[in-house]
Amino acid sequence: MTDPVLALHDLRLAFKGFTGTTEVLHGLSLSIDRGERVALVGESGSGKSVTARIVLGLIQEMRGAKVSGRLRFQGQDLDRLPKRARHGLRGTAMSMIFQDPTSSLNPAYRIGTQFREVLARGTPGITAEAATARATALLDEVAIPQPDRVLAAYPFQLSGGMNQRVMIAMALANEPALLIADEPGTALDVTVQAQTLRLMRRVVEQHGTAVLFISHNLGVVREFADRTYVIYRGRIVEHGPTEAVFHTPGHPYTRALMAAQPRITGGGVPEIAERDAQYGDPMVVHPTGAAAGAGA
């Protein structure tokens, strides 16, 4: 069997502050295979976004952050890589999309200029003509009409949905093996969000890109991910194929999350406890793939 694209093993994170050390992640393990879409779902403060930033290597550069555990990316140990090689992976082999597309683009430069910068990371010395041609093709893929008009525009001249598509195109420009999407579309309207997710799903499928999809929105996760990890206060409490996790949630915390989600079929608002001793129960694992077929 080939190496997974990303494998985190017993990941721990603590921040040192004036009042002592705060532990944020308590031994988190997770893996993503080639072309697989994996969701990490949890509430604010659960540790989902810091996990993404550890994979990119951004947290490790912060003072006072203590990271331990194993991080493997395409078979190589990320912690053993020299700083320059590590830096070289970002924007090429792994890339990221953030929640608010308009604020992740530079307001002072045209889309075309920013696109060329991204392409130059993967292909140093790319000519202006080649960059424009490649950018046009990529924007076309994310269903942007009149790509040349968009390339000449500044981010504030485009709608949020358009900027999000530009971000997706940029993130995939250098054919990364791993795409990290942190709450993509949360800042967008529901109809635009639905379109954007469908589009992102289609494009990553075509490119065979593995995705780590970070979200607090259960509905969005159910529609996007092949496998789901549920995170609660720095620990994975449940994981398995998305179908199984949503159909037969086993952990008390996962069940609470699902019960608290208002339904469009109605039924009122149940009152669910924010904290419960049961939320600390051991992890529930649903069998995956062939094992699932045999087990069922």
Place this chain on the structure above:
Amino acid sequence: MTAPLLALQNLSKTFRSHGHAVHAVQDVSIDVAAGECLAIVGESGSGKSTLANMVLGILAPSAGEIRYDGQALPARRTLAHRRALQLVQQNPLSALNPKRSIGASLRLAFDVHRIGDRAGRTARVGALLEDVGLPADFAQRPPAALSGGQRQRVAIARALACDSRLLVLDEPTSALDVLVQSRILRLLADLRAEHGLTYLFISHDLAVVRNIADRVAVFEKGRMVELAPTDRLFTAPEHPYTRRLISAVPVITEDEITMRDQLAHGAA
């Protein structure tokens, strides 16, 4: 039928910028009964916040009238009107003064509206906090020491401070986690029943609206495209835009998927 508590009559708001006009709200008429929870749903730019600001007297309508309790509301609101119509904002952290203790923020409402004497006001602050499910000694804390859900409870307490009758709730739970959201929605439902409050519930989240509103008004680009009792809006939506909105909601159960698919096919 008794007279509505709030009546919007042919309400319009037009903004002018750089020589062209933006019709933010166009010819909207809605009657809101006392004790009702009316939801206003729509995407960004639909005019729902402009409508809320006109109801609160923050923006003056370009045309039309707002009647409250049978009388036309003047452009400059009286203290009594400001007391009766209150706002709960989306982000409780920016709605509360960070330098002021929770107690001081709540007291200010009593000071402005000259309710009770000095000792009485302190006691009222404690009672108010308990009303929204917080311990009375939270009065001493600064907003930064509270969680998002607790802060939203404080914002609700402040809106209730001077016996208001109508709350404009502008996306009151969209900045909160789902478990916290469930408890705030529960609190809002309980307070409405207890105090006989009327809600104008502004939201982009149709799943939340489905479970809290009596009626729903759907807005698209400044126009009200559909107004119906909640059950009917979700089981038999008439406007194509309403159907599109409902079928874009990310859902988690089989029943919801079935319902959504039926709506999508109905639209086609």
